Amino acid sequence: GMLYKNRFFETAYRLPLIVRHPAMESGQVQEEIVSMVDFMPGILGLMGIDANEDVHGQDFSVLLQGNALWRNAAHVHHANHTGVGLFTPEYYLILHKSNEHLLFDRIRDPEELYNLYYDPEYQGVVDSLSKVIFQHHLSLETPEKDFLQKISRGNN
DSSP states (O other), X not given: OOOSSOSSSHHHHOOOOOOOOTTSOTTOOOOSOOOGGGHHHHHHHHTXXXXXXXXXXXXXXXXXXXXOOOOOOEEEEOTXXXXXXXXXXXXXXEEETTSOOEEEETTTOTTOOXXXXXXXXXXXXXXXXXXXXXXXXXXHTOTTHHHHHHIXXXXX
């Protein structure tokens, strides 16, 4: 069941972003999380063009210049609208329509083998990341907001 790229595991959709720019020093490695919605504003930023204010992504070119405040997280939107996720440097939370939620510690468990969602020690992490996910989907009025509202009413 792990075929194709539309799965809720990092190995299914993590892609390296390699950028070459004549004004930048070669060999830089940035560890910040850059999402696909950041790609267009980042390319425009490298060209010296500001993105439209309605664009949801961040201009990653500021990372390459070394002077950025960066929202170091990425939202995962599943193509069939059955679940959502949030990547941070430390954790990856997946909220699923079926209530089969997942939380992975990306530092201690990079292979995503141990679901910590139901572990009492991680409920603070679940709560704080869930709030970020709920706010994101409510503000964008995504199709997932309906099942997320049900989850937020006490199924967490």
